[in-house]
Amino acid sequence: MSLTFASWNINSIRxxxxxxxDWLDRNPDCTLLCLQEIKCEAHQFPKLFEEAGFHxxxxxxxxxxxxxxxxxxxxxxxxxxxxxxxSDEARYIETELEGVTIGNLYLPNGNSGGxxxxxxxLNFLEALHQRSLTLQKEGRSFAFIxxxxxxxxxxxxxxxxxSPDDALLxxxxxxxxxxxxxxxxxxxxxxxxxxxxxxxxxxxxxxAYQRNSxxxxxxxxxxxxxxDRLTGFTIDKDERGREKPSDHVPVVVSxx
DNA sequence: ATGACCGTCCACGACGGA
Numbered sequence: 001m002s003l004t005f006a007s008w009n010i011n012s013i014r015x016x017x018x019x020x021x022d023w024l025d026r027n028p029d030c031t032l033l034c035l036q037e038i039k040c041e042a043h044q045f046p047k048l049f050e051e052a053g054f055h056x057x058x059x060x061x062x063x064x065x066x067x068x069x070x071x072x073x074x075x076x077x078x079x080x081x082x083x084x085x086x087s088d089e090a091r092y093i094e095t096e097l098e099g100v101t102i103g104n105l106y107l108p109n110g111n112s113g114g115x116x117x118x119x120x121x122l123n124f125l126e127a128l129h130q131r132s133l134t135l136q137k138e139g140r141s142f143a144f145i146x147x148x149x150x151x152x153x154x155x156x157x158x159x160x161x162x163s164p165d166d167a168l169l170x171x172x173x174x175x176x177x178x179x180x181x182x183x184x185x186x187x188x189x190x191x192x193x194x195x196x197x198x199x200x201x202x203x204x205x206x207x208a209y210q211r212n213s214x215x216x217x218x219x220x221x222x223x224x225x226x227x228d229r230l231t232g233f234t235i236d237k238d239e240r241g242r243e244k245p246s247d248h249v250p251v252v253v254s255x256x
Numbered sequence: 257a258t259g260a261c262c263g264t265c266c267a268c269g270a271c272g273g274a
Contacts, residue, residue: 011273012263037273039264063264064272112272149274161274168274203274204261215274247262247274 002231003098003255005032007218009106009147009201009248013038013068016246017046023239023250024054024070030252031072032097034104036147038066059093066090067104067146073097083134084127091124100226100255101135101142103128107149110167118167121149125176132183136223144185145220147248150177152187155197156216161208168217186227188220188253189235201248202240209240220253229255 006027010016013035024033038045042058049056049070059080060066067090069075075095082092082105091106105128110121128144135142150173151157162169181187189198199214208214222230232254239249 015263037263109272109274111274166274201274206260208261217274244262 001098003031003100004029004252005034005097005102005143005145006030006250006252007034007036007104007145007147007220008250009036009218009246011037011039011246011248013046013066014040014044015244017048019239019242019245020070021048021052023236027252032095032102033070033250034102034145035068035070036066036104036106038068039063040066057093057095059090061088061090064089065106067093067106069093069095069104071095071097082124082127082131084130085124087120099141101140103131103142103144103146105144105146105148107147109149110170110173118170118172121167122172122176125173125179129176129179129183132180132185132223136184140223141226142223143220143226143253144180145251145253147217148177148219149217150174150219151215151217152177152219155195158197158199158211158213158215161203161213161215168215180221184224185221186224186230188222188227188230188233189216189251191222191227191230192233198235199237200235200251204247218248218251220251222253226255231256
């Protein structure tokens with residue numbers, strides 16, 4: 001049975017609900033959309049999706065962070081936080097869909113809050129690694145999809161788009177991402193495109209999109225049996241050119 | 257060479273984002 005799901009850091013769902021609804025209408029094959037940075041509490045999440053027949057699950061908070069699921073089929077939430085990541089911040093929600101566990105994540109950026117802020121980023125990566133081991137031990141097929149705030153290699157950001165000591169590039173951040181790969185997971189984009197620059201984010205400043213000065217920070221990591229079903233990983237770059245866009249674009253995973 | 261954006265809130269400036 002085929003399955004298509006997507007991820008999009010929307011940078012405020014209340015500001016961009018119409019863009020999300022338009023996108024869903026133009027992508028009828030996408031069963032589940034994972035959102036990050038909704039920047040609101042559950043009760044503030046726009047009602048138009050449920051009014052249109054979608055199923056919605058929200059892990060929200062005031063002003064910052066927040067993740068949500070919008071589904072064409074009824075939703076079962078397995079957890080609304082990442083086990084082992086001790087924090088009030090709403091950064092993880094997980095569902096099970098057609099026998100596949102899908103973890104929707106928003107990793108801490110790690111540039112603010114000094115050493116403690118960076119440690120929070122590494123703690124999240126380690127908790128995600130533990131989640132990977134747990135799910136594999138349980139024999140489950142799963143995907144971790146979302147905004148990782150990590151450029152895994154030098155090929156994953158435009159020259160000079162970030163300062164060399166940025167938290168998105170730090171060796172410890174990249175080691176945390178590689179540890180997920182070593183646990184057996186497959187980077188969907190690199191599975192299909194082993195080389196080449198494919199960005200998912202362009203800063204609002206300095207005409208970054210027009211200059212294609214972007215980053216690859218939105219990723220989908222797949223468990224082994226799911227990776228065997230991978231048929232497509234699409235970056236919907238055109239969304240960045242719309243009126244009042246998010247700074248991230250949707251990424252879409254297709255499985256056979 | 258430099259600066260350049262955006263969304264949120266006990267809102268008109270500070271903070272976080274990346």
